[in-house]
Amino acid sequence: MSDSSETVSAKDTEEVIMEATFRALSKHGYTDLRMRDIGEEMDLTRQVIHYHFDGKYDLMSSFLEYVIEQYEGSVQVDEETDPRSELDARIDQCLFGPEFEEFTHWDRMKVYHELYTYAQNDGEHREIFDDHYERIRGSIVEVVEDGIEQGQFRSVDAERMGQLITDVIHAARGRRISLGHEDAPEETRRAIDEFILDSLHS
Amino acid sequence: MSDSSETVSAKDTEEVIMEATFRALSKHGYTDLRMRDIGEEMDLTRQVIHYHFDGKYDLMSSFLEYVIEQYEGSVQVDEETDPRSELDARIDQCLFGPEFEEFTHWDRMKVYHELYTYAQNDGEHREIFDDHYERIRGSIVEVVEDGIEQGQFRSVDAERMGQLITDVIHAARGRRISLGHEDAPEETRRAIDEFILDSLHS
């Protein structure tokens, strides 16, 4: 009986809970999230959550890591190309999401952004997010540095430039999510091209 | 007895409640805010809130408008100067706050930002924020347009440029508040200068 579709292990259940938490969070928002809401999003009863996680706070902490892992795991950029192409690819991926999950991307980002804001009131969560942000920013900075070394970009402060790009991306996503500006990512993509990346060449 | 310090009108009480709400929100965050917390931040009992406001939701809606009014009321820019100076002044004010309330500025921004994020789950609140955001963005766009007309800036899409600047400001504030990056406003100020405004001239 090694039929994998029938064998439900503990890890599987935790994954089920994570996905149920994601759906519940999408529907109700962080502030109004009840354990009951999560239970209603899965076939198991809400009490199993207490078997696998040590209360609501522990659940949210685990979910936070789950969301970030998913985010970082979904980033896939062809590193064989030149710095400018890679930079473009990374920006596109941050603004529009990976192609293979176009439809869930903004649902995931909405939850991600809400968690991000709430993290300001919780030292542990804040640290997790800070580390994550640093990795995203670092990957952008790296590309800029490569571009400068290879002479494709003019010599600028790569840290500052990378930070600026990361911030702009973040703001555009936040604006789309919080204010419903659906064209924010596209408009921002153009603005980055015209006003920021343009000054990297010449 | 027209001694104004003794006469407590209904408006005064509502102001007291608003400020108590602000303090409670600063301490506990939106998600964990209880009516009790607000009561503890003022000399009156928490039940008076129900006399002046129709429940928690109505209180939060009123508070949202209160915060935005305060924000917009605090913006004061000398319009006699040239576009570039006015643009600089507006950016500084958004990033560092009005000089006369340097110490409460970031407390206020923290609450503002939290409300902003949670507005995504409430159509009414979202609209209030959207209108507000539009006014801030509009004021930046206007200055850019003036600069172009007066020949101080090169001819760019003012809407797009204004939006970009507004987004960058927003992101820097969010990063300082959510991740605790205290140098974010200053670093962002430099990045705007070096990479964005620079491309407005020449």
Place this chain on the structure above:
DNA sequence: CCAGTCTTTTACCGAGCGGTAAACTTTTAC
């Protein structure tokens, strides 16, 4: 000074929340 109105306090409540205990079911180990 007093009746009437506005405002605040005191005392209280029902609903709904997160969490637990114990029964029950399934899987594992030998």
Place this chain on the structure above:
DNA sequence: GTAAAAGTTTACCGCTCGGTAAAAGACTGG
């Protein structure tokens, strides 16, 4: 095959929350 371990469900609970009713106080105009 069976006993122990792991996982899940059922039933339940205590507590805290936002909100209310009525008493108490503080201002009005006459």
